[in-house]
Amino acid sequence: MKNDIRSVRLPVDFFAGNRRKLSAKLPDNCLVVLFAGKAPVMSADMDYPFFADRNFYYLTGIEQEESVLVLRKEGGNTSESLFIQTKDPLRERWTGRRLSQEDASTLSGIDSIRYVTGLEDYLKPFLSDHSIPIALEEGVKYGPAKEFEKSMRSISSERERISLGPILARIRMKKEPVEIECIERAIALTLEAMEEMCAHVRPGVTELELYTTFDHALARRGCLANAFSSIFAAGRNTLCLHYPVPLDTVEDGDLIQVDVGGRVAGLCADISRVYPANGRFTERQADLYAAVRACQESAFRTIRPGVYLSEINDAAKNTAQEELTRMGVIPGDTPADADVTSYYWHNVSHHMGHDVHDVCIRELPLEEGMVITVEPGIYIEKWGFGFRIEDDVLVTKDGCRVLSAFFPREAEEVSALITGVKGGDSPCQTSV
Numbered sequence: 001m002k003n004d005i006r007s008v009r010l011p012v013d014f015f016a017g018n019r020r021k022l023s024a025k026l027p028d029n030c031l032v033v034l035f036a037g038k039a040p041v042m043s044a045d046m047d048y049p050f051f052a053d054r055n056f057y058y059l060t061g062i063e064q065e066e067s068v069l070v071l072r073k074e075g076g077n078t079s080e081s082l083f084i085q086t087k088d089p090l091r092e093r094w095t096g097r098r099l100s101q102e103d104a105s106t107l108s109g110i111d112s113i114r115y116v117t118g119l120e121d122y123l124k125p126f127l128s129d130h131s132i133p134i135a136l137e138e139g140v141k142y143g144p145a146k147e148f149e150k151s152m153r154s155i156s157s158e159r160e161r162i163s164l165g166p167i168l169a170r171i172r173m174k175k176e177p178v179e180i181e182c183i184e185r186a187i188a189l190t191l192e193a194m195e196e197m198c199a200h201v202r203p204g205v206t207e208l209e210l211y212t213t214f215d216h217a218l219a220r221r222g223c224l225a226n227a228f229s230s231i232f233a234a235g236r237n238t239l240c241l242h243y244p245v246p247l248d249t250v251e252d253g254d255l256i257q258v259d260v261g262g263r264v265a266g267l268c269a270d271i272s273r274v275y276p277a278n279g280r281f282t283e284r285q286a287d288l289y290a291a292v293r294a295c296q297e298s299a300f301r302t303i304r305p306g307v308y309l310s311e312i313n314d315a316a317k318n319t320a321q322e323e324l325t326r327m328g329v330i331p332g333d334t335p336a337d338a339d340v341t342s343y344y345w346h347n348v349s350h351h352m353g354h355d356v357h358d359v360c361i362r363e364l365p366l367e368e369g370m371v372i373t374v375e376p377g378i379y380i381e382k383w384g385f386g387f388r389i390e391d392d393v394l395v396t397k398d399g400c401r402v403l404s405a406f407f408p409r410e411a412e413e414v415s416a417l418i419t420g421v422k423g424g425d426s427p428c429q430t431s432v
């Protein structure tokens with residue numbers, strides 16, 4: 001296997017650097033309190049698997065439940081404290097090893113590691129002084145961050161609160177080179193698994209076999225938490241964008257929409273392809289394929305620093321309108337007929353990073369070093385199918401670089417991948 005990602009981690013300097021970036025954007029005298037979170041209850045005594053808040057991970061490199069980061073900026077200096085669960089041999093017998101203070105310090109680069117049982121006492125003097133602004137995550141839907149926000153609102157309405165979300169979104173939008181390397185690695189991982197899965201595509205296979213083949217290929221390479229739940233949808237199911245339960249059988253003549261992403265050191269990939277079950281596109285399918293690819297090329301041509309996500313979307317949507325008119329799907333003789341939104345269901349781009357739909361401020365223009373997806377989709381209900389083709393791009397000084405360009409994307413290449421007739425090598429380069 002080319003890509004074993006079990007030991008890939010972001011370096012401790014990365015997390016320390018992120019804390020410095022945040023601190024530089026905060027006013028003096030403020031206190032940051034940020035929670036890793038807690039696994040939500042599924043039912044009875046079952047929890048969902050725990051997944052640390054991405055802002056928390058971005059600042060600490062720690063993924064352990066109930067951890068809390070406290071930063072105190074005073075006189076231009078910022079002191080850092082990380083609170084973690086206490087060691088508990090009985091609990092650890094059930095739920096696995098907890099980090100020691102030394103582990104937590106090594107992973108995060110934070111010297112002061114304390115136990116979360118002491119958090120309340122530690123915060124008391126700061127919280128009783130209402131002149132200290134509190135920086136926190138607002139609008140979190142559940143868990144300790146929500147409880148903390150509620151208590152901050154109730155104990156003092158006059159205290160200044162600083163919302164960390166928008167500040168961290170601005171920082172996270174611009175990727176460090178080490179993050180881009182991990183994203184490239186996640187893309188390579190995804191495409192290796194996609195290639196393995198493609199060997200199973202044929203009429204009569206189930207969506208489930210393709211789904212599990214893909215996820216198994218990721219897991220074997222050490223990726224146990226995908227960027228998101230893999231989407232495998234055949235035939236009419238392609239008309240459901242986030243098709244959730246892949247149990248149907250693939251029929252001869254069907255298209256199969258695949259929308260998948262691996263994750264490396266927390267960073268995501270997000271790639272979509274569409275495959276003909278029997279290896280051959282029908283004329284109509286090929287026509288739509290050319291249309292969606294044309295939309296994608298319009299988007300690629302638009303991307304450069306200074307451009308807004310809405311402009312990329314306008315470019316792709318205009319091409320969709322032209323292509324739908326060319327195909328005769330939109331008659332184009334009245335403005336009402338020409339309503340492209342009946343076929344163009346979603347935006348073409350989103351930022352991608354530690355979250356697959358990464359935090360961002362959509363009103364800010366693109367800058368060099370940002371990573372976005374380009375995923376135009378056209379869905380034609382009366383034809384019984386529709387699809388998107390999705391690649392991930394890095395914004396460069398004067399345009400963009402398609403990070404997933406090395407993987408088969410043209411109609412003939414895609415067909416060749418299914419029929420096994422190779423049109424050439426598809427090397428999966430890795431660089432981390």
Ligand SMILES: [Mn+2]
Nearest residue numbers: 270373375390
């Ligand atoms: Mn996407």
